[in-house]
Amino acid sequence: MQLKILKEIISLKNSKKEFSVITNLKTGKSYIFFIDKTLDEDIKNLEEQIKQSYLSRRDGMIKGSDLFVKNYHRPIKVVVIGAVHIAQFFVEYARHLNLDIYIIDPRGYFASDKRFPTANIINLWPKEAFQYCPLDDNTALIALTHDPKIDDPAIQEGLKQKCFYIGALGSKKTHENRCKRLMENGFNESQTQKIFGPIGIKFGGRSAPEIALSIIFQLMTEIYKQ
């Protein structure tokens, strides 16, 4: 592979672009493929199959050719509400999962760079923060403040934008009350049922690192269900 291509792949990955790298195993030549750009003349006849491979997100050989396709996709976005203790462990554990994590907390003493040296921190109320970090159906939302003032508006936005995963910290009782408040605000039961509350997979641990682990496990399970 030419160094120019290597550098380009690294820079595209860093800017969270989606693309594929095509390698001709007979000639050793590499190409970079974008869904909205035309391919080089010499592999143009296989454009349809290359597109299919890209869309299926499956790496592999293009049937009946010498071309190998490796796909690069944008990491899944995870928005955490609350720069709390659990969030610190969440960021730490998720480091090797290549999730694109944003932490929102209007409380400056929580949302500090010192507490989160590697994360994207937004020191604003959720509503304002979502202007910089919009939610969509490819986003996971994790509410950890268990303060309705902060969590509720975020969860409401998460439900509206159909986040594929919404989890909220708090006991069963806290969650019941939260769902009641959401219904009072015009959300229905089928929507509130989509929220994972109490958040995380139950395995007995109650410390911050253990809860962080149980959230990651639940989130990853939901990612694979999609």
Add this chain to the structure above:
Amino acid sequence: MKNAFDEKILDEADQWLEQNKKVILATVVQTWGSSPRPTGSLMIVNDSGDFSGSVSGGCVEGEVVRQCLDLIQEEKKFKKIEFKVSNESAWNVGLACGGEIAIFLEKLEDAA
């Protein structure tokens, strides 16, 4: 939904290149049967024999490193190697799981 689990292999390769090392990129391009690492898995090897990433569960990495070191010495820029079910004569280079994999080795360098 699938997350783009990225092991930062290419970034590491770039760091090695900046240290003036010769680097080979190994990519799993095909698998048959059960194989521990999926198609698209990456591993890099440099001329000091360091390696990072994986192409199997540790079954064939040793042999891949050896093949990469050979390729560094050779004129050609790339080659494809295959591993099949392990047998007694090669207990340390086969796949104990019974799968088969094809790995593409390529030099990370500009054409001479």
